[in-house]
Amino acid sequence: MFLSDYKTLMMSNRKLAVRAVSLTLILALYFIGWHYTSLVFNGSYSVIDVSAQFMARVFWYLSLSVIISSLICAVLMILKKRIMRKIFIGAVMILFSGSEIIRIFDWGALYFGGNHIDGNFWAHAFYADGLVYLVTKQALVLYAAAGLFFGAIYFILKQLSSLTNHEGRL
Amino acid sequence: MKAKLVVIILIINCTAALSLWGFFRASISLGEWRRDIKTRNNLAAQAARGDKAAGIHLDKGILGDRKKFESALESLKEKYRKITAADSLVYLKIPEAEFLKSFISYFFLLNNAGGDEVVLDDEIVNKFRNQGILLYSMDKRYPFMKKSIYLEPRHKTRNKPEVRVGTNVIIIFFESLSKFFLRDDVYGIKGLTPNIKDMQQHSYSFSNMYNAAFPTVKGLIAALGSSSYLLDENIGGTRIRIPCRFLFLSSILKSLDYTTTHIQAGSERFIGMKTFFTEREGYDNFYGSESLALKNIGHLAEGFGVDDTALFNYVVDWLEDYSSNKPFLLTVSTINMHPPFKITDRNPDAGDNDLLNSLYSTDKAFGRFWSYFKKSKLRNNTLVIVTADHAMGNNKDYIAFANKYRSYFKPFFDLIPCFVYFPGGAWAGKSNDTACLNLDIVPTLLDMMNLDLPNPFIGLPIFSGRQYYERGSGSIFDVKIDLDEKRLEGERKVLGFYFHLYRTDRIIPPDYKVRFN
Numbered sequence: 238m239f240l241s242d243y244k245t246l247m248m249s250n251r252k253l254a255v256r257a258v259s260l261t262l263i264l265a266l267y268f269i270g271w272h273y274t275s276l277v278f279n280g281s282y283s284v285i286d287v288s289a290q291f292m293a294r295v296f297w298y299l300s301l302s303v304i305i306s307s308l309i310c311a312v313l314m315i316l317k318k319r320i321m322r323k324i325f326i327g328a329v330m331i332l333f334s335g336s337e338i339i340r341i342f343d344w345g346a347l348y349f350g351g352n353h354i355d356g357n358f359w360a361h362a363f364y365a366d367g368l369v370y371l372v373t374k375q376a377l378v379l380y381a382a383a384g385l386f387f388g389a390i391y392f393i394l395k396q397l398s399s400l401t402n403h404e405g406r407l
Numbered sequence: 408m409k410a411k412l413v414v415i416i417l418i419i420n421c422t423a424a425l426s427l428w429g430f431f432r433a434s435i436s437l438g439e440w441r442r443d444i445k446t447r448n449n450l451a452a453q454a455a456r457g458d459k460a461a462g463i464h465l466d467k468g469i470l471g472d473r474k475k476f477e478s479a480l481e482s483l484k485e486k487y488r489k490i491t492a493a494d495s496l497v498y499l500k501i502p503e504a505e506f507l508k509s510f511i512s513y514f515f516l517l518n519n520a521g522g523d524e525v526v527l528d529d530e531i532v533n534k535f536r537n538q539g540i541l542l543y544s545m546d547k548r549y550p551f552m553k554k555s556i557y558l559e560p561r562h563k564t565r566n567k568p569e570v571r572v573g574t575n576v577i578i579i580f581f582e583s584l585s586k587f588f589l590r591d592d593v594y595g596i597k598g599l600t601p602n603i604k605d606m607q608q609h610s611y612s613f614s615n616m617y618n619a620a621f622p623t624v625k626g627l628i629a630a631l632g633s634s635s636y637l638l639d640e641n642i643g644g645t646r647i648r649i650p651c652r653f654l655f656l657s658s659i660l661k662s663l664d665y666t667t668t669h670i671q672a673g674s675e676r677f678i679g680m681k682t683f684f685t686e687r688e689g690y691d692n693f694y695g696s697e698s699l700a701l702k703n704i705g706h707l708a709e710g711f712g713v714d715d716t717a718l719f720n721y722v723v724d725w726l727e728d729y730s731s732n733k734p735f736l737l738t739v740s741t742i743n744m745h746p747p748f749k750i751t752d753r754n755p756d757a758g759d760n761d762l763l764n765s766l767y768s769t770d771k772a773f774g775r776f777w778s779y780f781k782k783s784k785l786r787n788n789t790l791v792i793v794t795a796d797h798a799m800g801n802n803k804d805y806i807a808f809a810n811k812y813r814s815y816f817k818p819f820f821d822l823i824p825c826f827v828y829f830p831g832g833a834w835a836g837k838s839n840d841t842a843c844l845n846l847d848i849v850p851t852l853l854d855m856m857n858l859d860l861p862n863p864f865i866g867l868p869i870f871s872g873r874q875y876y877e878r879g880s881g882s883i884f885d886v887k888i889d890l891d892e893k894r895l896e897g898e899r900k901v902l903g904f905y906f907h908l909y910r911t912d913r914i915i916p917p918d919y920k921v922r923f924n
Contacts, residue, residue, distance in 0.1 A: 243411060243414075243415060247419075250412060254415065254416060254419050257416045257419065258423045261420045261423050262423060262427065265424065265427055272498060276499075278803075282498070284435065284438070285442055287496065287498075288435045288438075288439060290496055291435070292431065292432060294499050295428060295431050296428060299424040299425075299427060300424070302420075302424065303417070303420040303424045306416075306420050307413065307416050307417045310416045311409075311413045311416075314412065314413065336503055339502055339503050342506075343502035343505060343506060344502070347497070347498065348803055349747065349802060349803070351802050351805075351806065351818065352497070352801065353500060353502065353505035353506075354505055355505075355509045355513075359509065359513040370747070373747075
């Protein structure tokens with residue numbers, strides 16, 4: 238009886254569950270992909286060389302993605318007013334954009350400078366000649382990847398919003 | 408109802424995450440398994456060939472065979488380096504955390520780091536003394552000030568090249584020129600640096616010199632002022648000036664009626680270089696890319712400043728136009744080998760490797776100066792020092808290139824060239840293999856000129872004292888974060904000591920005047 242309740246609820250909210258899982262997987266791909274590509278393109282080491290630490294990082298990001306995705310779903314279910322949901326989605330997207338910008342620059346810093354964003358990066362950051370890195374081929378690929386992730390997350394959030402807005406489903 | 412749905416979503420999310428984790432785990436295991444098979448096959452193939460040298464199984468046969476032994480040793484070193492090196496983990500750090508840490512430390516912590524004056528205790532002072540750095544010997548307020556360039560006057564020697572006061576001095580700092588780049592016997596691509604090598608043949612070499620600082624501004628302060636500067640990160644962009652004054656070679660030679668000029672391919676504005684050199688360190692003239700670009704608008708390409716061809720053309724023009732009767736100090740700083748690398752000439756053997764082609768371009772540009780110099784009258788009354796501002800940084804091209812020569816891969820701190828052309832080509836082909844740092848350049852030059860004065864130098868004359876104070880390679884101020892509490896406290900103290908000195912401008916007294924002993 239107890240389990241059948243859950244089963245019925247899940248079946249009637251299949252779409253919501255699929256979107257939530259998609260959000261988890263895209264977030265995980267976004268987080269893990271950064272390190273994976275960083276190792277493949279920047280490092281003199283392969284992923285196998287650092288497999289133990291890499292798997293630990295994967296575990297950490299998967300947990301983070303599950304938490305973020307579930308939290309977003311929960312908040313969207315709780316928020317009733319349309320404007321509040323929009324503000325929430327806006328806030329999530331701002332946070333995600335911030336993370337994307339940081340990751341673009343940090344990936345570039347590792348690629349071109351061999352180190353994460355550090356004091357040396359800041360010393361060059363506001364200097365015109367340093368801006369050449371913003372129009373390199375690698376930078377353009379990073380922008381495209383960031384754009385794709387942004388689009389995907391926004392699309393799923395919009396869908397989650399409309400699905401959780403359906404009173405009938407709850 | 409909502410709570411139940413959240414639980415369902417959480418469970419489904421966890422299931423999806425676990426599946427993904429399983430996928431990664433399986434992929435990694437598969438990769439490891441394939442690598443093991445490959446390694447086993449390689450070992451079997453080597454065993455079949457009777458060649459055990461590439462493995463780590465050292466037997467008596469290998470010990471008797473020099474080539475096989477060296478190969479086995481190299482293999483062992485490689486394995487050891489992979490186990491001990493932590494740099495692979497840099498790619499697994501969380502970028503957001505790194506960003507926040509650097510942002511906070513750059514804009515907030517470092518600004519306040521030099522708050523209170525730190526007086527070093529005897530234990531640390533003795534540690535410095537053992538490394539050849541004398542503290543608190545003249546003036547407690549200016550701890551680095553000491554009476555002589557020699558820590559022990561009895562170490563002063565006459566067995567050294569000597570330079571007459573009044574000799575012109577040219578010092579050329581090649582950007583990121585680790586000595587490895589001149590080792591074509593190791594990497595096998597000949598003809599990348601014919602002009603630098605020709606200069607080396609006409610010169611005296613300090614064959615065991617390391618850079619003490621990174622990046623360029625710190626490297627120039629180390630080489631021209633025999634000092635460290637740890638606040639570099641805090642002078643970001645053109646906003647904050649270096650708050651203290653060092654005793655540069657320019658100030659010393661100026662007191663001997665030299666004119667002092669610096670020419671560099673990079674910008675005059677970057678980290679306030681022009682202001683620092685002219686207002687603080689007594690340079691008469693400073694020409695950066697802004698000055699050079701007026702003559703070389705076509706050379707303003709991607710990256711920092713103008714290229715080295717424009718730079719050395721400017722240097723030659725400046726030398727040709729120099730009409731004063733006064734001797735001169737000319738310091739020159741190149742740029743081509745700074746990522747993203749400037750390439751004006753390509754060497755067919757270097758292929759599409761930007762790093763090697765920028766090295767070749769730099770050398771070719773230097774050749775314009777060197778061939779002019781060898782034919783000019785200057786060759787008989789000018790001392791030329793060729794060195795690097797610092798070793799190559801850890802950029803992807805360097806990693807890709809040096810990956811094959813692991814034992815030579817030393818980013819940031821490494822051996823750097825130091826070739827000294829003496830007037831008339833005296834001492835050509837001779838060398839000195841004392842372990843030294845570029846901090847020692849100015850004291851050594853003064854020693855060769857038989858000049859001595861009160862100074863705040865960290866370096867020592869190479870001929871007269873350096874051999875008694877071995878420091879090894881790398882930055883002597885390389886502060887590690889992962890230390891035990893006691894050592895961390897000591898490092899903090901030293902860092903605080905330095906920061907306070909810089910912030911309160913206490914390297915040399917404000918009324919310091921050059922007076923020779």
